[in-house]
Amino acid sequence: MLELSTCPQLSLLSNTNPEYIEIENHIRNTMSLVKIIAIIKIHLPKEPKNWSKKITQRVYHGTRAKCDPNDILEYGICCSDEFCGMCGILNYGNKSKFSKRGKNMWFSKSASIANSFSFNLNLPQDYLRTIFVIDVLNVSDNDTDIIIINHDNATLQRFLILYEF
Ligand SMILES: [Zn+2]
Secondary structure, X not given: OOEEOOOOOEEEOOOOOHHHHHHHHHHHHHOXXXXXXXXXXXXXXXXXXXXXXXXXXXXXXXXXXXXOOHHHHHHOOOOOOOOOXXXXXXXXXXXXXXXXXXXXXXXXXXXXXXXXXXXXXOOOOOOOEEEEEEEEEOOOOOOOOEEEEOOHHHEEEEEEXXXXX
């Protein structure tokens, strides 16, 4: 397991790791042609109190990187640009103040919906795309694909997926 250094504690999952396989299989349900470059596990300094006892749901959040995601893979380096969604969520999790949709943060049960938020025409075309796997709290059981949350402490960042087509 490769340890990545200067971002919060991150580790690159091998493609035979059960967590990698589970995430990859789920992504391929809605994005069969995706080329996964890396799945990075985010080790939080400490879990929020009692989080493990609460009802959580695993969802996706597509975001955009201002820096080159390859720098994380190659050097373990995060940028400090406050508008870099990738490094911001890696370091601090989802924050409603950075939402482009009022105070609401959008999450999706489907990777393909999250994918439409990870694309930015203004960035270099060879940048990898970025989707996070996030655990969210207190989600009512319903059939909608989109989950909207406006509390910062109701989400935990678990994995970063770097991919391309
Ligand atoms: Zn960055």
